[in-house]
Amino acid sequence: MSSTIKHRRVRVLLPLSIGDVYDYRAPASLDVEIGHFVTVPLGRREVTGVVWEEAIDSDLAEERMKDILAVLPCAKLPQQSLKFINWVSQYTMQRRGKVLRMAMSVPDALYPKAPRTGYRFTNKVPEKLTAARRRVLDIVSESGAQTATDIAAIAGVSVSVIKGLAEKGVLETVDLPAESPIEVPDGQFAEVELSPDQVSAANFLASAVGSHEFGVSLLEGVTGSGKTEVYFEAIAACLKEGRQSLVLLPEIALTAQLLARFEERFGVRPVEWHSDLGQSARRRNWRAVIEGRAGIVLGARSALFLPFAKLGLIVVDEEHESSFKQDEGVPYNARDMAVVRGKIGSFPVVLASATPSLESLMNAKMGKYEHLKLPSRYGGATLPNVNVIDLKLNSPGSQRWISEPLRVAIEETLSKKQQVMLFLNRRGYAPLTLCDSCGHRLQCPNCSAWLVEHRLMNRLQCHHCGYSTVLPKSCSECEAEESFKACGPGIERLVEEAEALFPDRKIAMMASDTISSPRAASEFVAAMESGEIEILIGTQIVAKGYHFPNLTLVGIIDADLGLSGGDLRAAERTYQLLSQVTGRAGRETNPGTVYLQSYLPEHPVIDAIVHQQGDDFFALEAEGRESAGMPPYGRLAALILSGANAESVARFAAGLARRAPMGEKITVLGPAPAPLSMIRGRHRYRFLVKCARDINIQSVLGKWLQGYKVPSDIRMQIDIDPYNFM
Template identity: 85%
Template sequence: MSSTNKHRRVRVLLPLSIGDVYDYRAPDSLNIEIGHFVTVPLGKREVVGVVWEEAINSVLAEERMKDILSVLPCAKLPPESLKFIDWVSQYTMQRRGRVLRMAMSVPDALYPKAPRTGYRFTGELPEKITAARQRVLDVVSEGGAQTATDLAAIAGVSTSVIKGLAVKGVLETVNLPAEAPLQPANWQHAAFDLSPDQDTAATALTSFVAEDSYHVALLEGVTGSGKTEVYFEAIAACLKEGRQALVLLPEIALTAQWLARFEDRFGARPVEWHSDLSQSIRRRNWRAVIDGRADIVVGARSALFLPFSKLGLIVVDEEHESSFKQDEGVPYNARDMAVVRGKIGGCPVVLASATPSLESLINARNGKYEYLKLPSRYGGATLPNVNIVDLKEHKLGSQRWISDPLREAMEETLSMGQQVMLFLNRRGYAPLTLCDTCGHRLQCPHCSAWLVEHRLMKRLQCHHCGFTSALPKCCSECGAEESFKACGPGIERLVEEAEALFPGRRIAMMASDTISSPRAAAEFVAAMERGEIEILIGTQIVAKGYHFANLTLVGIVDADLGLAGGDLRASERTYQLLSQVTGRAGRESSSGTVFLQSYLPEHPVIEAIARQEGEAFFKLEAAGRESAGMPPYGRLAAVILSGTNAESVAGFASELARQAPMGEKITVLGPAPAPLSMIRGRHRYRFLVKCTKDIPIQSVLGKWLQGRKVPNNIRLQIDIDPYNFM
């Protein structure tokens, strides 16, 4: 054995927020390869990391070099994952270790789970048969080994009965797999009948999959056109080729109908990945992905960082959704990163939406993406009729939010046995609570935000940090008792009004704080499908993906709500959300109607929704962005400073401003207090860096911030391509 082999050095990346790769000796006995998960010494502790690359030019002195301690019993992190983590780190200007941590989110999965002990019938009968023993015999005689816990539960006995029968030779122990096996999806199970438009789009997507090469396709289709069935055919083609598919969905916990449609098509449920899963399920699913046993994964944005060993297709459904943008931790946009992951892995990417993002639409129209369109609803269903209710003419009475035209339409719809949905994108009872005597407003003590009353919980809540408190009995400013008044409507207040207007009708509310799990969402959907709900009142979670055959009337209570967002995408987001909401009406044989209440009926967004002229709206939006040099025609990055001491943050912001980059193609706006100037007790200042598309914005930021020591009491965060301007 040569001395070179003895002293081979490799670089190991650790999932930490500080540092980068560290050089270690790779003992020959461990047969270490790039991508292996390994344990290494770090100071006085042992940590798990990934062998990232050969340390060919390592300059660390031999006496300071430490050995890798062990290789974990887990498949290697695939080369595509290593490249993806590197790319995301460079693009977002975040430490590689922070990005790696997203790929290693289930540390237990790096170790194999011990086999379970099962019990099965030997054919021998005990000398004495009690009632409890007989129940166990009845279960085990049907064949198949089961754990003691499962057998006891089925037979209605304690586990001691099971173990007693094993001692007497009636049952024998066998090793069972550590975890229940995944049910594979069957690409031939039950294909849907496709319309000619769907078939054309599906043929294009399946050809990309068959080529096994990088393509990006924008699948645009009106609400109800059957986009899901189209990309299901691409998934089937991927399965046929023996490769893995990933589907990213927004608000993954609320996709009961999507999962049911998937099971109808493929005969099994997909492997899920989202925050509502138990730790044991997350462990099993992560391991199944890296081992290649998970053939189809459906997940939230974080599923993009799973260690796929043979990824053959990525689908981003509702690609326009702002929830694909992560603001905390490593800020990234999962839609954009999905395109990068597809390029690195050489596989096709499908972006699907009824209202595509301006970025994707322009890429499709410029020929950068394939452009596939579904112009009409499936099965002959027609788009709903949209009526604007001008609230300057149809004045709402005191403490009323449902206009007379909408109320009359609701009465008519309900009388025909059809369902109604009222949409208001505001949780709780009221967005603001103030003292009727002195005007004092109840504000979160940790954030510059008003407390929202949640009357069902009998609490006031901050929607930014989660702080809650009871409604005070007297005003802290003037001392007046029982003087607090709710201002403005939330959906709880809308429920109250609907109950008064339609007594005896079955009314239900759907919001993120009332639907807390996938099971709760599935039960809610089932109740809606059975007709047990006549009036559904909800926030944005009811706007996307749901298909209720008997829902024919949608009332948008405050269509102007999102237009005051104050950021560059406020109009686009509002248009997309309202389009999705209107798309819930009349999705089958009965035609749908939408009433859109607005004080701004002449606003381009409201007009575009009413006339169903998406093309005209996006042309206007694109022209405005282009003239301002805003994305997708320019680049943006945010630099956010925060700290518990407002003066320190302001002082450091001024210091940075004096050295801000300057140039003909670069503009630095700020520093200025953020619109939400305090969150969770931290004062916040923002810079916004704007430049033309040909300028590498990461390089601009890197030169500006290089060598600047950030005070210990201040946090500096960089957000490339920001979506949140608060």
């Protein structure tokens, strides 16, 4: 009679879009703990995952059970990260493996990097001391051990010179650290003089950090009021506690000036996390975070999923920004998930903005968030004077966009040796290109969107799928030659007009096409600060966070852009964007002036900007949302169906509609072709589910979709709390 030995079993979560946890045997030879990164067999391949939980109730037959192959030499995924991944998965209705993949985005970081080989001087002098050898010995004598590559670069010699000296015993090899060390920030490095309002807010946040308790603070301050200096004090308090801080930004380009401000305050730059980082830096920074060596992390929304060892504070800067919402992959709002992460970790979260979102304002009004206000600019600077130019009365003329009052204001500002910014939130040269003979419009072959002309690149480009082509010589419809005409202004066209009006002035353009990395942004900032740029022409990338002391005039070319369309947040977003843009003017001693060009000067958004009555605007906006049952007074979820065959998608959508949930507090809108009915060659249909705040919308969707198989040729995406309605 044989006896069976019961081996320990655990469940391993793999970073895959399908499946969930899998049961594996934990061999006695391995020290397997919850959170360990492990390699396991999956079919015929080996994959890396995380030990998620004990499998006490596993009913898999012993002969089918496979062993964990290895525990990787990396710190464990912290318990708080495990809880956070579970929560995000349930809330967004996405597979846990897809969420885990965001936390495991650097597979190489799971293995320690081999030490580098360095060379140091043995004090033995070679018999033949050439000039090249002398330079090498001078360097290693002064600087100590370095790699052969570094020594060769500094000395201006080949690596063979260094290796030749090593063979003769003049140099010897030593192990150097695998990577450059992470610099330690010092919360006491610099003292900053704060205004009374700043001191009050900073003391509250520092106290919140010290309490080690969850709480959310909405830090609202007019542009230039010094919100950054206030949350710096909270970071300093967090460093004193020996804990890590995370600062989230909506745009990578914003890091340029902010990195320098961090260095001035804390002595070192923070650890960065964004898509522009090289693989080596990502690997180093990921390990520094999980090992607790990264004291301050500054990153884009994905930094929220880094495996922090001892996180004690999250700051969401420009919390109102829609860039914090991810639409692809796992749809989530980093601002909202930051609040969840703080609750799981029992630490404070700071939401900072000059123009907070309606959701955050409502939470502050209800007492869920602490509302900290900075009502005036720092250092005695005043808010700019805002004027509206009615384009019905001051038309710039055909194929022109700078009105005469704005042109005169630009001339006057430049004569005082001050800087000007012109804002137009539209990339490229023109948003539409059509045939002047037959009216044919150039459209993307993969998307239901017009091609945008980018004259600097000599390309027509789709901003949805990336397709690009050259401008055709003849029209495909009527065969007319050289008949295509640019319609409407893009930022490149505005630059062209400004160069014609101000031919002797130094003009520069700033858009996501030209500022694609923190380094490029840093060079641009330096050019502005040194006065190399007199007229800056930019898209929304210039609206956020920048501080240019000599910029005193802002001209908004099309203040109405963004007010139309079916987006429920169109008015709110336009108000926030225009407020941020106007806030770039007059941030120091010279007063600022803003001109808004508009065909709708009586619109509530334009009126609120001109009279600086944000509270009145948000009260009106809240009233409209409440009466319609829209967020934040109701809940929304979107179902987006897509496929290569339009008829197949429409048929599946119709079948899904027949079983749609109904109820007094639930409304299902659709199915209907999406406003962008095709993207990347896939035809799209949308449902929009609206329900009351007290309804669990995930439960509603779960019951609706339960047991309903999605055909293999159709993709269904669930988006809880959608921001994009296209």
